Amino acid sequence: MNDDAKKKAKTECLVNYINNNRQQVGNLLVKSANQTMQDAAMMPEPEPLFREFWQTGEVCCLFASTGAGKSLLAVQIAEEIAKQQPVIFVDFELSDKQFETRYKNPDTGTVHVFPDNFLRAAINYNIDADEPDETNIINDIEDVAAEYGAKVLIVDNLTWLLSNAEKAQDAALFMKRLIALKKQQGLSLLIIAHTPKRSDFEQLTWKDLAGSSKLSAFFDSIFCIGKDVNESSGRYLKQIKVRNAAFTYHSENVLDARLLREPDGRTAFEFLGCSSERSHLQATEDKKRVEVLRMTHDGFTQRKIANMVGWSVGKVNKIINEKKTMNK
Numbered sequence: 001m002n003d004d005a006k007k008k009a010k011t012e013c014l015v016n017y018i019n020n021n022r023q024q025v026g027n028l029l030v031k032s033a034n035q036t037m038q039d040a041a042m043m044p045e046p047e048p049l050f051r052e053f054w055q056t057g058e059v060c061c062l063f064a065s066t067g068a069g070k071s072l073l074a075v076q077i078a079e080e081i082a083k084q085q086p087v088i089f090v091d092f093e094l095s096d097k098q099f100e101t102r103y104k105n106p107d108t109g110t111v112h113v114f115p116d117n118f119l120r121a122a123i124n125y126n127i128d129a130d131e132p133d134e135t136n137i138i139n140d141i142e143d144v145a146a147e148y149g150a151k152v153l154i155v156d157n158l159t160w161l162l163s164n165a166e167k168a169q170d171a172a173l174f175m176k177r178l179i180a181l182k183k184q185q186g187l188s189l190l191i192i193a194h195t196p197k198r199s200d201f202e203q204l205t206w207k208d209l210a211g212s213s214k215l216s217a218f219f220d221s222i223f224c225i226g227k228d229v230n231e232s233s234g235r236y237l238k239q240i241k242v243r244n245a246a247f248t249y250h251s252e253n254v255l256d257a258r259l260l261r262e263p264d265g266r267t268a269f270e271f272l273g274c275s276s277e278r279s280h281l282q283a284t285e286d287k288k289r290v291e292v293l294r295m296t297h298d299g300f301t302q303r304k305i306a307n308m309v310g311w312s313v314g315k316v317n318k319i320i321n322e323k324k325t326m327n328k
Contacts, residue, residue, distance in 0.1 A: 049152065049188055050077045051255075052245040053223040053237065056151075056188050059178055061158075061216075063193040063209045064225035065200070069235060069259055069269065070192050071156050072102075073225060076268050077190065078154050082118035086150040090121045090141060092160035105265035112266040119148055137161060138177050142185065151187055158193040159210065175218035191219075197298050199308040200227045201291060203251060203277050206240050216241065226254070229283040229291075233259045235269065236280050251277040283309070292319050 023030040046055040054060040064070040071093055078087045091099065103112040121144055145153060155161065162174050182189060195208040204224045206216045216222060222241040228234025236254040239247055249255045256272040283291070288309045295305045302320070306313045
């Protein structure tokens with residue numbers, strides 16, 4: 001047998017061995033690519049939990065600026081899923097009373113009724129326990145999911161969970177724990193996050209996710225909510241990262257929506273058609289003036305403001321000076 005034949009026989013022997021013997025080497029499970037394909041074929045295909053934005057088995061992120069309605073949308077998504085299976089909504093944002101107020105009609109007293117499978121979890125500050133941190137909270141989330149047989153969890157929000165999201169090491173460790181939790185328990189997770197201060201006149205990108213450079217790589221999918229600059233209730237949804245679904249809702253085809261107050265007190269997203277993201281950002285002159293003054297108050301430079309609203313630096317400077325003159 002020549003050298004090539006010996007090499008081929010040795011390779012075939014190794015492949016057969018690996019195919020029949022999945023090898024655990026430390027934390028790594030080694031098997032052939034063909035065996036990987038066969039094993040994967042036995043697993044269920046990902047199914048949509050929320051359109052193309054979030055699929056089963058994913059760690060997904062939804063981000064938006066303050067007041068865009070990200071918590072409202074998260075509850076709405078949870079409620080729809082809960083019609084079919086248990087959902088744990090881990091709420092670090094609202095107190096019980098704030099949650100009730102949000103889903104109660106103040107005029108009639110009518111209270112919104114959720115599916116029984118909709119379970120809400122919040123920090124219990126009335127017990128003598130250690131100060132909650134990322135580690136023990138993730139352990140508690142894992143225990144709650146197992147206790148109630150839930151495979152779908154929504155966490156609101158990332159800022160509370162990870163106060164050091166801007167620190168690369170802390171963010172990476174946190175996300176690795178979430179991914180391990182997903183794989184070990186077969187969970188689907190939606191994590192709510194916020195954006196740093198930004199202009200509503202700019203298109204949304206992955207850079208608008210707080211801690212983006214450290215966090216975005218770990219998520220399976222990411223989507224966001226943008227505001228229509230001319231309509232207070234106008235919103236749009238945009239995919240930022242996609243792994244297991246079609247990249248449908250991009251900047252040229254965002255999902256249009258608006259916020260509606262329903263008779264039972266719930267404020268919900270009504271989904272409309274699709275349009276370009278630019279169509280939501282084409283502001284009137286008056287709207288741009290308001291945005292110039294807001295961003296000035298927030299500490300943006302005049303050059304940055306000019307780039308955001310599409311005006312010259314001179315025009316921005318003139319508007320700011322006019323406001324100063326009026327206030328004297």
